[in-house]
Amino acid sequence: MIVITAPTGQIGGRLLDILLDETPAHEELRVVVRDPGKLPEAVRTHVDVVTGSHGDADVVDRACAGADAVFWLVPPDPWTPSMDAAYSGFTRPAAKAFTAHRIGHVVGVSALGRGTPVAGRAGHVTASLAMDDLIASTGVAYRALANPTFMDNLLSQAASIRDHGVFTGTVSADRRAPTAATRDIARAAADLLLDRSWTGTGEVPVLGPEDLSANDMAHIMSEVLGRPVRYERQSLDDFRAALTGRVGDALVEGYVDMMSAKEDGLDDGVRRTPDTSNPTTFRQWCEEVLKPVVQA
Template identity: 85%
Template sequence: MRRPETRSMILITTPTGQIGGRLLDILLNETPTRGEELRVIVRDPGKLPDAVRARVDVVTGSHGDAEVVDRAFAGADAVFWLVPPADPQALSLDAAYSGFTRAAAKAFTTHGVGHVVGVSALGRGTPVAGRAGLVTVSLAMDDLIASTGVAYRALANPTFMDNLLRQADSIRDDGVFTDTVAADRKAPMAATRDIAAAAADLLLDRSWTGTGEVPVLGPEDLSAHDMARIMSDVLGRPVRYERQSLDDFRAALTGRGVGEALVEGYANMMRSKDAGLDDGVQRIPQTASPTTFREWCEEVLKPAVQA
């Protein structure tokens, strides 16, 4: 005799973002055969496609709001947690990460959520982890969630390949991309679609317990010179790297209206990356992710540049 299906629920924050949106697509394909229900928290449900809204339970609001997460976490077995981009005028980095998460941390306990998967960063245990700006407060947020007693996995990520999409115009018009790290420093990079896939694996197979990190390192370490060479090959035009000073980096953020706390948070993170923040985890089959930078350039960057 066939056993009746046991229904359970996965809740997704940031379902219209780069990672959350990809995660939602994966789970919409996988959950119908697994007896899982899906719920999302979203500020503007209109940003979800009609076909998606028809298949998920939607809670409208901010997942930093205590009343919203109290409604949303009721009946949830697992939660995907990602803080939104920080308010440019945030008075402190802690407010943007642990401060934003405190209401959810309380609700994890109140509603007996079993498993949480969060998006975080590499760097724990490295000499620069305590002065790495946004990464430092991201690791503190992980500690806050872990302190609730929920089973927690922090996806420990390096720089996203997808961050280059912010420079698509410069790459197309000038053949230039910028960063603040040394041109020959090799470091891991990950595609956001691989981060979403790692999150989906953890949310669908909740046999794990306790707390820990799951590094998502990509398949190779690359320098800015390596990236320029690959982009040039894929795009069929010269692309070069220009290193930006931290002072110029700060000035550019300030010119876009970013407040002092966040400017220093970004600058300290970038300084720490150049000092080896992302070098502390060995790449093995369990920490590598599949998308190469060349594949990402062909499938994501090239269409964006050509558009």
């Protein structure tokens, strides 16, 4: 049995679709979800549903009973008191359940940056890497999907792109870095969960097929959308001000520290190879994902 957490999110939802299509008949699927009504009815009839938060000890204990593998994704907590609480604190009950139920394999959503000079001051990424260490300490076979910035994050700026031809960020306009589509992250997770011959602990980088700068992305979006799109760089102070009040102070500083570290090379530590590259180009993502949202 495979347990899928966050099955209604961008990554978990895509992963669930893949597993429903490709999982062998003898392999059961179980999902942990706060609101089962958010799952399509056709999905609910083909999976075992555990209702509740996977940060709750009783819920995650029930979810792990009889399971062989777990897909682990920590949901955002806008009002978390600290980055450690948001990641390791949320994961600690699950770590105990992995041990108690002798879970064999866990695949987690994490981030690039381990081993870089800025890894210890990278906000969300620093906390995510500590979470990986916590899970690995249980003795399960663990693979952390080491991700850069998601292409899909741009969907939150679809209205600005449509109405003003502008998207914003804090990194230098010409700084090239990897980006990944969430569907490629889900595919990487599915491959690991469907073939559990791997052992030990480690990272699986998901780098996408190319490094692009914000200016490169603006050029591609302009061509795909048939209208000018430009990038505006925000200062970290302006970025902090835009977040303040919308989420708690710990999350604000976690984002600011992460974006500062990205400017300083957080995502530069892994070389792209056939094993770390993924198929979805930014142009393809714009055509298939961004354009329909902007046009809608």
